[in-house]
Amino acid sequence: MKTTLFVVLAISAVFAGVPSPEETKRLMDHLSDQEHFRNEHHNKQFDHDAFLGEDQAKSFDQLPPEESKRRLGIIVDKIDSDNDGFVTLVELKDWIRYTQKRYIEEDVERHWKQHNPDNDELLPWEAYRKNVYGFMDEMDERELKSPNSEGFTYSNLLKRDRRRWHYADGDQDDALNRTEFAYFLHPEDHSGMRDVVVLETMEDIDKDNDGKVSLEEYIGDMYKPEDGDEEDEPDWDGKVSLEEYIGDMYKPEDGDEEDEPDWVKQEREQFTGYRDTNKDGFMDETEVKDWIAPPEFDHAEAEARHLVFEADGDADEKLTKAEILDKYDLFVGSQATDFGEALARHDEF
Numbered sequence: 001m002k003t004t005l006f007v008v009l010a011i012s013a014v015f016a017g018v019p020s021p022e023e024t025k026r027l028m029d030h031l032s033d034q035e036h037f038r039n040e041h042h043n044k045q046f047d048h049d050a051f052l053g054e055d056q057a058k059s060f061d062q063l064p065p066e067e068s069k070r071r072l073g074i075i076v077d078k079i080d081s082d083n084d085g086f087v088t089l090v091e092l093k094d095w096i097r098y099t100q101k102r103y104i105e106e107d108v109e110r111h112w113k114q115h116n117p118d119n120d121e122l123l124p125w126e127a128y129r130k131n132v133y134g135f136m137d138e139m140d141e142r143e144l145k146s147p148n149s150e151g152f153t154y155s156n157l158l159k160r161d162r163r164r165w166h167y168a169d170g171d172q173d174d175a176l177n178r179t180e181f182a183y184f185l186h187p188e189d190h191s192g193m194r195d196v197v198v199l200e201t202m203e204d205i206d207k208d209n210d211g212k213v214s215l216e217e218y219i220g221d222m223y224k225p226e227d228g229d230e231e232d233e234p235d236w237d238g239k240v241s242l243e244e245y246i247g248d249m250y251k252p253e254d255g256d257e258e259d260e261p262d263w264v265k266q267e268r269e270q271f272t273g274y275r276d277t278n279k280d281g282f283m284d285e286t287e288v289k290d291w292i293a294p295p296e297f298d299h300a301e302a303e304a305r306h307l308v309f310e311a312d313g314d315a316d317e318k319l320t321k322a323e324i325l326d327k328y329d330l331f332v333g334s335q336a337t338d339f340g341e342a343l344a345r346h347d348e349f
Contacts, residue, residue: 048333050096050303053103061333068334069325076321087319093304100300104189108182122175125165133158160200167196198289205288212282215271223264307331 048057052075060068079087079095115131116123136144136154143151168184169176176184187193205213205221275283275291283291311319311327324331 044330045333047303047307047330050300051099051307051331053099055103055106056099057333061335063334065328065334068332069328072328072332073321073325076324080321085320087321087324089301089304089308089317092307092319093298093301096300096303104182104186108178108185111185112178112181122173122177123181124175125162128165129158132161160203163199164193164196167193194289194293198285198292201288201292202285212284213288214282215268215276218271218275218283219264219267222267223260 045057048060051057052060060071063071076087079091081091081094112123113119115128133154136151136158139151139154143149144155146152164184164187165174165176166172168180168187170180183190183193187197202211202213205217207217207220208214271283272279275287277287277290278284307330308317308319310330311323313323313326328334
């Protein structure tokens with residue numbers, strides 16, 4: 001799901017507000033920029049972002065465990081709106097909606113002030129373009145058109161922003177008011193912007209640019225080898241390890257690779273059985289829209305159900321403060337949980 005990061009100009013780009021490829025990735029679930037599951041591994045950072053809002057989640061990541069738990073306890077008291085000692089599914093769902101609304105509002109306000117410091121009623125496209133992409137005016141034309149170059153990446157980001165701007169611009173005056181700017185910045189949160197989100201998704205996944213998503217492209221978007229799973233380079237340390245000794249004699253034959261995980265096989269079945277509704281072997285724009293924005297699907301409720309399921313020790317479908325604090329690393333981060341997750345990632349390799 002994630003595109004390649006680029007290096008040169010990164011500092012000036014971030015300062016100017018250029019959306020990085022990470023920020024313009026497929027907008028399938030707007031509770032977090034993180035993936036909830038990657039190659040069958042649960043990502044707690046998604047839950048932290050959903051529960052706290054992305055900015056607050058980052059601040060919790062810097063706290064010692066005891067302070068993180070103490071602050072979580074204060075939050076639990078706020079979530080328990082009827083003060084009955086339990087956090088219900090409805091209360092948790094309402095809290096997640098509140099934190100996401102707060103995060104989006106603060107994010108829009110921050111960017112609006114950055115790009116419109118005089119707080120004018122309208123922000124013209126050209127003013128936004130100069131502020132964000134003005135550095136491209138000094139770049140060599142060949143750099144901007146050379147595939148796989150940084151300039152080419154920025155050119156594509158500019159085109160994507162231009163199109164998204166057009167969709168957000170309700171009166172088509174090529175300038176956005178604050179409400180329209182919120183649509184532009186967070187299209188995943190506004191139903192009228194779903195079409196442009198689908199287009200961006202298609203561009204990210206449709207690798208052969210044939211206007212449709214094949215089964216291979218669908219699976220390839222979700223299933224990639226973990227970092228470090230690629231074939232190892234020789235370490236040239238002047239000695240031969242057991243792995244190098246065995247590896248020199250034994251090479252797996254073509255087709256001997258380890259079978260795909262069960263969840264990948266299930267996704268193949270999902271594609272053929274449910275995603276590809278017209279059974280032509282591909283997903284078109286309508287089918288992609290039904291996939292990434294299914295009608296009547298409530299992201300906040302789905303996340304609330306997930307958190308209750310994971311933390312509900314006595315299976316009564318509601319959470320006590322003790323149950324939440326016992327599973328505090330599911331809800332919030334800390335220096336300890338960050339360190340533990342880093343060790344877990346290391347142990348996978």
